[in-house]
Amino acid sequence: MTYTGWIILTAALVGLSCGITGVFLILRKQAMMADAISHTVLLGIVIAFLITSEVSGPYMLIGGIFAGLLTAFLVQWLNSLKVQQDAGLGIVFTTLFAIGVILIATSAGNAHLDIQHALMGEITFIPFNTVTLPIIGDVPQATVLLAAVLIIVVITITLFYKEWKITSFDPALAASIGIPVLLMHYVFMSLVSITTVASFDAVGAIMVVAMLITPAASAYLWTDKLHNMLLLSGAFGVISAITGYYVAAWIDTSISGSMAFMTGIVFFISFIFSPKHGLIVKYV
Amino acid sequence: MAKPIIKIENLSASYRKNTVLHDVNFDVMSGSLTGIVGPNGAGKSTLLKTMLNLHPALAGSVSFFGLPFAKAKKRIGYVPQRGSVDWDFPTDALDVVTMGLYGQIGWLRRPGRLHKEKAYEALEKMGMADYADRQISQLSGGQQQRVFLARALVQHADIYFMDEPLAGVDATTERAIMTILKELKSIGKTVMVVHHDLQTVEDYFDHVLFLNQTVIKHGKTGHIFTKENIAKTYGGNMHWKGEVNQGVVHSFE
Numbered sequence: 131m132t133y134t135g136w137i138i139l140t141a142a143l144v145g146l147s148c149g150i151t152g153v154f155l156i157l158r159k160q161a162m163m164a165d166a167i168s169h170t171v172l173l174g175i176v177i178a179f180l181i182t183s184e185v186s187g188p189y190m191l192i193g194g195i196f197a198g199l200l201t202a203f204l205v206q207w208l209n210s211l212k213v214q215q216d217a218g219l220g221i222v223f224t225t226l227f228a229i230g231v232i233l234i235a236t237s238a239g240n241a242h243l244d245i246q247h248a249l250m251g252e253i254t255f256i257p258f259n260t261v262t263l264p265i266i267g268d269v270p271q272a273t274v275l276l277a278a279v280l281i282i283v284v285i286t287i288t289l290f291y292k293e294w295k296i297t298s299f300d301p302a303l304a305a306s307i308g309i310p311v312l313l314m315h316y317v318f319m320s321l322v323s324i325t326t327v328a329s330f331d332a333v334g335a336i337m338v339v340a341m342l343i344t345p346a347a348s349a350y351l352w353t354d355k356l357h358n359m360l361l362l363s364g365a366f367g368v369i370s371a372i373t374g375y376y377v378a379a380w381i382d383t384s385i386s387g388s389m390a391f392m393t394g395i396v397f398f399i400s401f402i403f404s405p406k407h408g409l410i411v412k413y414v
Numbered sequence: 415m416a417k418p419i420i421k422i423e424n425l426s427a428s429y430r431k432n433t434v435l436h437d438v439n440f441d442v443m444s445g446s447l448t449g450i451v452g453p454n455g456a457g458k459s460t461l462l463k464t465m466l467n468l469h470p471a472l473a474g475s476v477s478f479f480g481l482p483f484a485k486a487k488k489r490i491g492y493v494p495q496r497g498s499v500d501w502d503f504p505t506d507a508l509d510v511v512t513m514g515l516y517g518q519i520g521w522l523r524r525p526g527r528l529h530k531e532k533a534y535e536a537l538e539k540m541g542m543a544d545y546a547d548r549q550i551s552q553l554s555g556g557q558q559q560r561v562f563l564a565r566a567l568v569q570h571a572d573i574y575f576m577d578e579p580l581a582g583v584d585a586t587t588e589r590a591i592m593t594i595l596k597e598l599k600s601i602g603k604t605v606m607v608v609h610h611d612l613q614t615v616e617d618y619f620d621h622v623l624f625l626n627q628t629v630i631k632h633g634k635t636g637h638i639f640t641k642e643n644i645a646k647t648y649g650g651n652m653h654w655k656g657e658v659n660q661g662v663v664h665s666f667e
Contacts, residue, residue, distance in 0.1 A: 157503060212430060289522060296513050300499045306466050306492040307517030307569075354549040356504045 136257040141371035143276035144329045149367025151325045152346030157298045164342040166223035168335045170201045173230035187275040198323025251334030251386045272331040279328040333386040340390035348397040351404040419444040425474035427464040434460045440632045447599040449609040449619035456626040458608040491571030508546040514565035536564035556587030574605045
């Protein structure tokens with residue numbers, strides 16, 4: 131495959147996995163959790179690096195899950211101690227992120243880990259760092275990681291589809307019929323974490339928030355069916371990622387920036403033209 | 415005398431550091447329809463949630479059919495307050511009712527045609543069959559409440575707990591819900607309902623539980639639904655106008 135081909139495929143995978151995961155972030159009213167986790171996974175990645183001395187997929191995923199769960203747990207814990215939910219979130223993620231930044235600067239300075247890269251990502255470098263897979267041949271490492279994460283996300287969401295639905299819609303009923311609501315919450319936070327870690331190389335910690343939240347928020351405006359929302363959100367993610375790449379190539383600017391910008395454009399169009407909840411429909 | 419189907423002993427619960435319930439004791443007999451009444455902040459919703467393990471109990475014990483909640487939960491149906499969920503959720507009425515069956519369907523399985531039929535029947539029973547495909551945000555408050563009731567009906571539970579099912583609903587819905595509640599009672603189900611309208615207590619419930627952080631009085635409506643008990647529960651802040659059937663007395667929510 132060509133250099134451009136790999137970049138577009140990688141971007142599309144980011145759009146798809148973030149789009150799907152994001153639907154439940156929106157429906158569970160935990161959009162800001164994405165912001166928090168996108169920052170704290172940095173700590174997980176750094177710790178994984180310090181322990182294993184390598185920046186490789188599986189370790190990063192495990193580190194990311196650890197950091198994501200730690201974030202979710204600490205927010206929950208502070209909340210139980212009467213710290214407001216949003217304040218708790220702000221405290222936890224900035225503190226964990228700061229620890230990550232300090233560790234990078236003091237212990238991991240020489241590695242392929244720097245703060246600029248972590249925040250903004252650099253999708254243009256992705257095709258240079260390949261692994262050799264049987265049959266398929268040389269594939270960029272980040273692309274393999276994203277494909278693996280996409281498979282995990284799709285399987286987890288499909289297998290427990292009705293449980294995700296009921297715990298998102300009515301956690302009290304879910305708990306009363308014996309569905310482990312808190313466990314599902316932590317599993318979901320793990321999904322958000324691995325999606326974030328896998329998207330890190332491509333779009334960075336800040337833009338991944340756009341990819342997680344905006345396509346799902348746009349899809350929410352178009353449909354009244356959960357499965358349609360999942361499909362649409364995934365599609366919006368892919369469309370934003372691909373058009374974002376071409377916009378970036380056209381005006382020669384940051385690819386991750388353009389991709390995130392395109393999610394905003396998709397939302398804006400949905401917000402105005404959506405047949406169900408759009409501005410135009412409301413005023414006509 | 416029959417054994418109580420629900421037994422609550424010394425139950426206490428708190429929100430943050432405020433004690434909301436303390437030393438709650440009562441027994442409920444099978445086949446009764448009980449209204450739980452009390453002023454705002456009396457702990458009515460908390461009582462239901464604590465009994466159902468949705469809110470931690472500080473002390474005390476709760477048993478259903480002589481068993482702890484975890485072993486009895488398949489036989490218990492719960493209707494939360496309508497305001498407790500997001501009605502903009504992308505789903506339709508039939509789907510919400512089907513959720514009541516998720517416990518029976520079990521892990522890794524999808525609701526089949528049979529489940530959808532059961533859900534549809536329950537909607538029909540609540541007079542909501544025509545709205546099965548309707549997005550839930552397009553339903554009126556009363557219709558949403560009927561969907562919630564239908565969802566509880568498909569659970570085929572033996573005990574039902576309902577949190578303010580009659581709050582803010584239209585007259586048709588109120589009649590539909592009361593018909594169903596009386597029907598449940600007539601086939602031997604046990605129902606406990608948090609209720610806010612003192613005026614209708616005598617018509618609707620055969621038992622009443624006066625609650626204000628603890629049980630003020632619990633028993634047959636005909637025996638204990640008196641001015642004295644109402645005044646005791648509501649702390650004398652209520653203007654009880656004349657006799658029981660006159661005047662409008664609400665504890666405004």
